[in-house]
Amino acid sequence: MISKNKFILLVGFCLTFNIAFTQKTLDRISVKGNSFINEKNDTIVFRGYNTSDPDKLQKQNQWKKSYFKEIKKWGGNIVRFPVHPSAWTERGKENYLSLLDDGIKWATELQMHVIIDWHSIGNLKTQMYHHDRYDTTLKQTFDFWRTIAVKYGKNKTVAFYELFNEPTMYNNTLGTISWLEWKEMNEEMITIIKANGGEGIPLVAGFNWAYDLTPVKENPINATGIGYVSHPYPQKREQPWKDKWTEDWGFVKQKYPVILTEIGFSHTEDEGSHQPVINDDDTYGDAITNYCDEKEISYVIWVFDAQWAPKLFEDFETYTPSRHGKYFKKKINSYNYNKK
Numbered sequence: 054m055i056s057k058n059k060f061i062l063l064v065g066f067c068l069t070f071n072i073a074f075t076q077k078t079l080d081r082i083s084v085k086g087n088s089f090i091n092e093k094n095d096t097i098v099f100r101g102y103n104t105s106d107p108d109k110l111q112k113q114n115q116w117k118k119s120y121f122k123e124i125k126k127w128g129g130n131i132v133r134f135p136v137h138p139s140a141w142t143e144r145g146k147e148n149y150l151s152l153l154d155d156g157i158k159w160a161t162e163l164q165m166h167v168i169i170d171w172h173s174i175g176n177l178k179t180q181m182y183h184h185d186r187y188d189t190t191l192k193q194t195f196d197f198w199r200t201i202a203v204k205y206g207k208n209k210t211v212a213f214y215e216l217f218n219e220p221t222m223y224n225n226t227l228g229t230i231s232w233l234e235w236k237e238m239n240e241e242m243i244t245i246i247k248a249n250g251g252e253g254i255p256l257v258a259g260f261n262w263a264y265d266l267t268p269v270k271e272n273p274i275n276a277t278g279i280g281y282v283s284h285p286y287p288q289k290r291e292q293p294w295k296d297k298w299t300e301d302w303g304f305v306k307q308k309y310p311v312i313l314t315e316i317g318f319s320h321t322e323d324e325g326s327h328q329p330v331i332n333d334d335d336t337y338g339d340a341i342t343n344y345c346d347e348k349e350i351s352y353v354i355w356v357f358d359a360q361w362a363p364k365l366f367e368d369f370e371t372y373t374p375s376r377h378g379k380y381f382k383k384k385i386n387s388y389n390y391n392k393k
Contacts, residue, residue, distance in 0.1 A: 077162060082212040084254060084278045088349065089212075089310050099312065099351035100385045101129035101165065102365065105358040106172070107152040108140035115369050116152060121159040123372050124357055127365075128385035132156075132165050133314055133353045135172035135218065138189035141197065150204060161210045168314060168353070169205070170215035171197055174262070177217060177238060179228030191238070198242050202251030215256040215282060215314060216242045219263040232268040235260070236275070243276045256312065258282040259302070262329075263315070264289045266302040273309070280310040287318050287337040288329035294340050306348050313352040316341055317363045318377050325362025338380045354381045 080091035088096045102124050110116040124132055134156055141149050153169070160167050173189050175182030182188050198214065205211040216239055222229055243255045257274050259266040263284040283302035290297040305311050318332040319325070345352050354377075359368050365378035374382050 077164060079161060079164065079166060079209045079212075081209045081252065082166060082254060084280065084310055087306055087309055087311075089254070089280070089312075089351065096349065098345075098349050099131040099166065099353070100388060101131035101133070101353050102127065102357040102381075103133045103135060103315065103353055103355045104156070105356055105361050106135055106137050106140055107156055108137070108144055108149065109361075110358075111152055113369070116155065118159045118162070120357075120369075121156070121163055121165070125163045125165065127357075127382045128388065130165055131168065131212070131351075131353060132160055132357075133168040133170055133215070135170045136197075137172045137186050138193065138197075139186040142193075146200060150200075153205075157205065157208060157210050165210075166212040167210050168213040168215050168256070169201055169211060170218055170314065172218045174219040174221060176222055176227040176230055177220065178230040178234055181227040183219075183221070183223065183227070195242065195245055198246050198251070199249050202246040202249035206246075206250035206252050211253050213254050213256050213280070213312070214246060214251060215258070217258060219284065220258055220260050221262045222260065232260070232272060236268075236272060240275055243274070243279065254310075255279045256282045256314065258284075258314075261289070264301065266305050266311075267300075269305050269309070280312055281305050282312060282314050284315040285313060285341065286316065286329040287332035292336065292340075294337075295344060298344060303344070303348065303350075306350055311348075311350050313341075313345065313350060315355040316352050317355040317365075317381075319363035320376060323363065323376060325360075325364065327362065330363050338377070338384065342384055354385075 082089050082091060082097060091097050104110065107116050157167055171194060173182060173187040175187055177191060177194065180190055201214060220235060239257050246255060257279060263282055266281055266283055269281060285298055285302065317330055318337045319330050320333050321331055354365065357365050359366055363377050364375050366375055367373040
């Protein structure tokens with residue numbers, strides 16, 4: 054006969070064992086040649102969605118697990134968190150990290166990896182930006198990545214650190230910066246991340262609002278275990294796109310991993326439609342996804358939100374897909390990994 058105390062201990066052990074047995078974990082993603090791989094050495098191609106800023110979603114009471122469950126229903130195996138410097142500053146480091154803690158936990162439970170993105174647009178050298186929400190300094194940027202590396206460096210769910218969202222000189226209205234200067238800044242960020250225990254993959258964007266990677270041909274980043282980013286929205290180049298994409302950024306995949314951390318489209322009459330995302334003849338979706346599938350290039354759709362454009366759904370109550378939401382929900386759910 055089991056005593057009461059022994060019974061309690063036995064129940065506690067069983068509960069602990071069951072929790073440990075059912076706890077979901079994700080593989081560490083790393084770089085091998087021009088691909089991302091998991092711990093079994095399998096090539097992994099990511100297709101997923103950008104959240105809007107976690108700060109924005111929390112203020113709307115939408116930063117919750119049900120939002121992540123919906124992303125999973127739409128077929129994503131990765132989510133990108135765009136952290137605006139203004140929100141990071143205003144909310145405060147510890148409070149913002151609490152938001153990231155929750156998002157990373159929900160993503161882990163739903164078996165989706167995470168990109169943490171320092172979401173600034175402009176010239177980090179001159180500290181001139183496209184809008185006040187993107188205002189940052191080199192010191193704050195370095196400190197952000199030190200903080201992320203210390204906090205999440207061993208976390209396997211956090212697969213990527215996107216160092217700076219969209220570098221641009223905006224026709225020199227934000228001042229000038231050379232590729233060699235930008236290269237040095239990124240190499241410094243990567244050094245800081247690795248020295249502070251960051252085991253995720255740093256992602257480096259090119260100029261022209263993270264579209265142009267042509268300087269990589271002659272002067273690649275002097276670091277191992279990294280990937281490159283492009284944001285090839287429809288109006289960045291005139292049709293036909295394929296050869297121009299290869300010339301501008303696709304060639305990088307011959308040697309290094311590439312991930313398109315923002316793609317998407319809208320029609321002229323769609324709410325919030327703006328350059329460079331307009332594509333009225335509906336040819337962009339097939340063109341960009343077929344190009345990526347052919348070359349095993351990962352991509353992430355902008356944006357899983359009902360206000361920011363091009364929005365993927367109409368409202369937070371029903372998640373009714375928008376025009377480009379219908380396209381990508383169907384497309385991403387068609388991949389074989391979603392049927393396993």
